[in-house]
Amino acid sequence: MLNKKALETRPNSVIVEDFDKFLKEHGKRRTPERFKILESALEFAKQFTIEDLIVAMAAKNFIVSKATVYNTVLLLVEAGVLRHFSVDNRSHYERADSVSFIHLKCEHCGKVKLVKDPNFMAYMNARKFMAFTTSYYNLTVYGICNDCARKIKQLNRKKNSNKKVK
Numbered sequence: 001m002l003n004k005k006a007l008e009t010r011p012n013s014v015i016v017e018d019f020d021k022f023l024k025e026h027g028k029r030r031t032p033e034r035f036k037i038l039e040s041a042l043e044f045a046k047q048f049t050i051e052d053l054i055v056a057m058a059a060k061n062f063i064v065s066k067a068t069v070y071n072t073v074l075l076l077v078e079a080g081v082l083r084h085f086s087v088d089n090r091s092h093y094e095r096a097d098s099v100s101f102i103h104l105k106c107e108h109c110g111k112v113k114l115v116k117d118p119n120f121m122a123y124m125n126a127r128k129f130m131a132f133t134t135s136y137y138n139l140t141v142y143g144i145c146n147d148c149a150r151k152i153k154q155l156n157r158k159k160n161s162n163k164k165v166k
């Protein structure tokens with residue numbers, strides 16, 4: 001449910017307890033690996049991929065197979081700890097209790113910048129759709145980044161000066 005309270009981040013200790021309960025209730029194994037993966041996932045302030053998670057864990061000398069990380073992340077989504085979405089057909093994850101980022105995607109280089117917009121958020125939180133209950137939203141804004149805009153400007157300038165030489 002999307003409301004103000006749902007957008008306040010929950011303490012990590014509460015999330016760990018809830019995940020433990022979820023595993024028990026669903027008859028899943030409560031392995032130390034799963035809790036280590038949860039702990040690492042909660043450390044990300046931004047969205048991340050499975051690969052990002054593996055790299056972050058390896059940096060702490062915690063080596064787990066990709067399959068274990070993947071399966072645990074699926075469980076974390078099922079348990080409502082993480083939310084999943086696609087950017088360029090790649091799976092990304094973020095804390096389900098965090099404010100949704102707006103993705104600013106450059107159509108030239110493909111870079112994605114993440115921003116938060118409190119006004120947009122307030123609008124979306126108040127927005128009701130007919131016969132539909134919003135859990136979260138994921139907005140991508142397409143355009144051109146400043147780096148690409150600068151490069152294109154320089155290219156055009158070069159083209160124009162070449163013309164003059166001719």
Ligand SMILES: [Zn+2]
Nearest residue numbers: 106109145148
């Ligand atoms: Zn760009």
